[in-house]
Amino acid sequence: MxxxxxxxxxxxxxxxxxxxxxxxxxxxxxxxxxxxxxxxxxxxxxxxxxNSVARALKSRRSSTIGVVIVGSDLFELPRILLGVETAAKQAGYWVSLASRQGESTTGDLVETLQRLTDQSVEAIAVVADRPVAVEALSRLSIGVPVVVVMSGSVPNPGLSFVEVDQELGARLAVRHLLGLGHRNIAHLTGALRTFDGRARVAGWRAELADAGMEGPLLEGDFSAESGFRLARELCAGDTVLPTAVFAGNDQMAMGVLAAFAERGVKVPQHVSVVGFDDMKGAGYLVPALTTVRQDFAHLGGRAIELLVRMLGGETSEHQKIAPRLVVRRSTDAPRAGS
Known part of the structure; x- marks a missing residue:
């Protein structure tokens, strides 16, 4: 033939x-x-x-969920996508992937969403590392259920949101340090253009305020290099070294540990260090890193569950997943003279 x-x-x-x-x-x-x-x-x-295209046109069902990735700094993306694909498969759906790297405009995002709807996807999950991507959706209506993963929310009743509670995670980290007796807790932030970075600052600040305290804040960008640089700044000059450091993520904490080792600052004897994410290998740093664990696979799976429920006629909702503090050897009570 x-x-x-x-x-x-x-x-x-x-x-x-x-x-x-x-x-x-x-x-x-x-x-x-x-x-x-x-x-x-x-x-x-x-x-x-x-012919899946012809079948979709005839039945008005493609059994496909679109996934849009917005941003280039999503180190946790493989685990999120694993959760998305696993949950979608269990629900009887395929996944169609699209991405927007760098500084995407509202028009770019709308174009990507339109491309997916032109392919007859039944619902869309938007995985974004920046609030600007979510804000672009604030007045958007594209005719299929949409859930936004990781980046807070905007006032659009047609959208669902699912995220790990970043502010709670920061509070857990600071609460742990306060419970050990620390009263001078510095925060080395991640990139403040991101939702995660801003939410962790808010949690750190709020937990200290509840205890009647404040602490030094230095802005980084989630990289190990920025953690290294900021930790060296803490050691410079005649400033008093904080007794504890809450790093914006585990990559930054890794840089902090390296800088402290270079300057002869012992962890946790001189300074306790807490990270965020519980990245693979965090338990094998020297010392093993106390951190806040996010279950990214569960996050991706929860996004698909929300979309399937919306496809079934349920209304949109905003879900927050609680993270968990993992205590290891990088934190301890402050020593006398520290």
Whole structure:
């Protein structure tokens, strides 16, 4: 044949009607086992593949969920996508992926969403590391359910949101240090253009305020290099070294540990250090890092659960997933003279 085999070709090869072929393809229980075997053999022989585009146009269902990635600094993305794909597969959906790197405009994001809806996706998850991407959705209506992952919320009742509670995570870190007796707790922030960076600052500041305290804040960018640089600044001059450092993430904490080791500052004897994320290998740093664990696979899976419920007619909602503090050897009570 000078064209791909179609359903009618399979029907002729198997000696059945095209309706029977359709029933076999769609798993209809009314087909006799011997007929099903004959049709499946014909499909295998001819190399027939369903035309999913035509099927979607006819049924108005593509069984596909679109995923849009906005931003280039999402180190946790593989685990989020693992959760998304696993949950989508369990719910009977495929995933179609699109991305926007760098400084995306509202028009860029709308174009990407439109491209996915043109492919007949039934719902869309937007994974964003910057509030600007979410703000672009504030007045957008694209006709399919949308859930935003990781980046807070905007006043749009048509959108659902799911995130790890970043502010609570920061509070847990600071609460742990306060409970150990620390009263001078510095925060080395991540990039403040991101939702995560800003929320962790808010949590650090709020927990200290509840205890009637304040602390030094130095702005970084989530990289190990910035953690190293800021920790060296803390050690410079005649300033009093804080007894504890809450780093914006584990990468920054890794840089902090390196800078302190270079300057002869012992952790946790001189300064306790807490990170955020519980990245792979955090327990094997020297010393093993106390940190806040985020379950990114669960986050991705929860996004799909929300979309499936919205497809079933439920209203949008905003869910926050609680992180968990993991205490290791990088934190201890302050020593006398520290």
């Amino acid at each position: 000078d064209r791909p085999p179609g359903m009618m070709d399979v029907a002729r090869e198997a000696g059945v009607s095209h309706i029977t072929v359709s029933r076999v393809i769609n798993g209809h229980p009314s087909v006799r086992p011997e007929t099903r075997t004959r049709v499946e053999a014909a499909i295998q022989k001819l190399g027939y593949r369903r």
